Amino acid sequence: MSDKKTGPTRPLRSARWFRKDDLPGFVHRSTLAAAGWSREDLMTRPVVGILNTWSDINPCNLNLRALAEEVRTGILEAGGIPFEVPLMSISENIIKPTSFPFRNLLAMEAEECIRAYPFDAVVLLGGCDKTQPGLLMGAASAGVPLIFLGSGPATPRSATGGDLANATGVWRLVDQLRAGKVSEGDFAAFERCVMGTVGHCAEMGTASSMATICEALGVSLPGSSLIPAVDRRRNLYAREVGRRSVRMAAKGSPRPNEILDARAFDNAITLLCAVGGSTNVIIHLLALAGRVGVPLTLDRFDEIGRRVPLIANVQPAGEHLTERLMTAGGVPALLKTLKPFLHLDARTVDGCTIGEIIETAEVIDADVIRPLDNPVRSGETLVVVRGNLAPDGAVMKACAADPKLFRHRGRAVVFEDVQTIADRIDDPELDIDENSVLILRNAGPVGAAMPEWGMLPLPCHLLARGVRDMLRISDARMSGTAYGAAVLHVSPEAAVGGPLALVRDGDIIELDVPARRLELCVAPEELERRRQAWQPPAPKHTRGYRNLYNQHVEQAHRGCDFDFLRGANEETLPEGLFDGWVGGW
Known part of the structure; x- marks a missing residue:
């Protein structure tokens, strides 16, 4: 049996648990009798896991409990068996010291949960910044069919x-x-x-950016990403997600690596540039590509960024919130406008290709979704720079910066950590002016788990004079809602001996965005002397997950995933050798 859009039907994973007349099959089926499922149900129907990152302390995801019920209804309507599983909820604004390291923890939890339980497909429910990529990374590694639904933007x-x-x-x-x-x-x-209201950021911050590019990746239903969290149309999408997940479960297709190929990542990067999306998405896409074996690099972001204009007139690079973008035609209309740059044959969980999805799309408001020849602003949205200060690259959200700083030469003012900034930035004795280059280091993936500190505050006396932007360079990240001339994700970071560790107050820094160049203007022999004298900082964490994180996290240009989790994974159930063993009885 086969389907022209999803390919041949594959055996159900859940059959290895439930469709055997032996002791393990008896135990598995009888265990779930308490959950209301009969022997006949478990022997005949596909099983869908609903992986839910709902939490009271995470308002971005607060509506996911209601959406999970709608997904459950859709699964039941389509003849499937739903099982909802709670996973870690990462609240961007609340969790300390920073949300970023917990993306990898959620990814590990999602992967192991899927691998260990009898799911034929999974619905991923996320909203806040790190829940979305964490779920996608884990599910992609587990290899079962997946479909993503976000919480939706706030209003x-x-x-x-x-x-x-x-x-x-x-x-x-x-x-x-x-x-x-x-x-x-x-x-x-x-x-x-x-x-x-509940829901994630309502501008094109990291959460909205991730939700939006999920449509371009092909892992979300068309038109689902920008509907507000409080809009009942999101509930209707949730029910359809449930129905669609059962069809995917029954066929065992498409699997993540059948959707998340090089074409999908190109399409996602194209859309990211067109909406002026968050630089954090660069890290998440690099990590996700690493999970499915796609050789994505920073250079590809820059190649695509050079030709794709900013056409979505949404904050922070434009005027409006994402709700206006939705009413203007949403992601399908954006993709239709971007048609010359897309791989139209890329597959999606909807069962259609990107080209088929955009056939019926229409731009309703040409001020919000601009034509290619009338962009929101000229120039690239995202750029990658390299040089002796960032040998492995650094990124800049050019559409959110003052173009006057794209070619800049100034004296470095160095801050060792964020507390030093708080203590010193408004000190009248600090030798700093609008031409200075603010440097923050020891804020990378190892140094401080890469918090969103890249939008360094400007000194009060310069703000009072009307200065609104300065060149800022760091190995940190920046909120997708932020703006300014910030060069971010400098790689390798200072804490592992990257060149950022060698900068001293008064050194001349030179940025040339058109030439994609970032240079520390210090003689090579002097830099070598400083390198020889440099000492790595003492480890801050010697136990638990953070110790594991610091030992295995990769640098920003590789997506900050764990080194032992990269690479495609064809085996979804390595425990299969133990199918005949039963624990707990």
């Missing part, structure tokens, strides 16, 4: 109306507060309305 509104009450607005208001141009009362009023 914030400012006290005076408009689209100012969002995460991008926070950064601007904080600068105004530090410059003495906004009262604390106004700031408090802003705080009361900035997170008015």
Whole structure:
């Protein structure tokens, strides 16, 4: 039996648990009788796992409990058996010291959960920044058919109306507060309305960027990513996701590596550039590609970025929130506009190709989704720079920076960590002006688990003078909601002896974005003397997961995944040798 869009039907994984008339089969079936499933159910119906990252402490994902019920209904309607499994919920704004290392932990949890349980397919429910890539990485490694559904963006509104009450607005208001141009009362009023509903960031921050490119990757249903979290249409999509997952489970296809190929990643990068998406997505795509054996590098991001214009007029690079992008036609309309740059034959979980999906798409608002010859702004959105300060590359969200800083030469002002910035940045004795280059180091994947510190604050006295951007360089990440001339993910990082560790106050730094060059203007022999004198920082973590993380995390240009988790994985159930063994009885 075969299907022209999904290929030949494969044997069910769950059959190895349930469709055997032996002691293990008896134990597996009788165990689930308490959950309401009969012998006949388990012997005849496909099993779908609903991997849910819902949590009370994660408002971005707070509606996932309701969406899981809709997914469950869809699975039942299509004749499948749903099992919901709670996984770690990573709350970007709450978890300390930073959310980033827990992406890999969630990925490991998702992979092992899928591998150990009798799932024929999985529905991935995520929303906040790291839950989305963590789920995708783990499920891709496990190898069973997957389909992703996000929580959807929030719908914030400012006290005076408009689209100012969002995460991008926070950064601007904080600068105004530090410059003495906004009262604390106004700031408090802003705080009361900035997170008015459940859902993830409502601008093109990391969560919205990840959700959006999931459609281009082919792992989400077309049109599903930008519907607001509070919109009932998201519930309808959730039910359809459940139905679709059963069809995938029954056929055992398409598997992740049949969708997540080089064409899918090219399409995702193309869309990422077109929407002015978060630089964090670069790291997540590199890590995901590593899981499925696609040889993706930073150079590919720069190659695609040179030809794809910014056509989505959404914050932080544009004017609107993602809800306007949805009403303008959503991701299908964006992809239709980007047709000349796409691999139209790339497959999707919908059973159609990208080319088939965009046939019926339509741009409703040409101000929000611009034509290719009338972009939101000229120039590239994302760029990759290299040089003696970043031998393995660094990234910059050029569409969110002041173009005057694209060619810049200035004196370095070095900060060893974020606490040093907090203590020193407003010190009137600090020798700093608008031409200085702010350097933050020891904030990379090993140094500090790569927090979002890359948008370094500007000194108060410069803010008061009207300075709104300066060149900032770090081995940290930056929030997708942030803006400014920030060169990020410098690789290799300072904590492992990268050139960033050798910079001293007063050194001249030169950035040339058109030439893709980042240079520390210090003689090679002097740099070698500094290298010989450099000592690695003492380990901060000697136990538990963080110790494991520091020992095995890769550098930013490889996606910061664990070195032992890279590579395609064809075996979904390595425990198969023990099918006849039963534990617990």
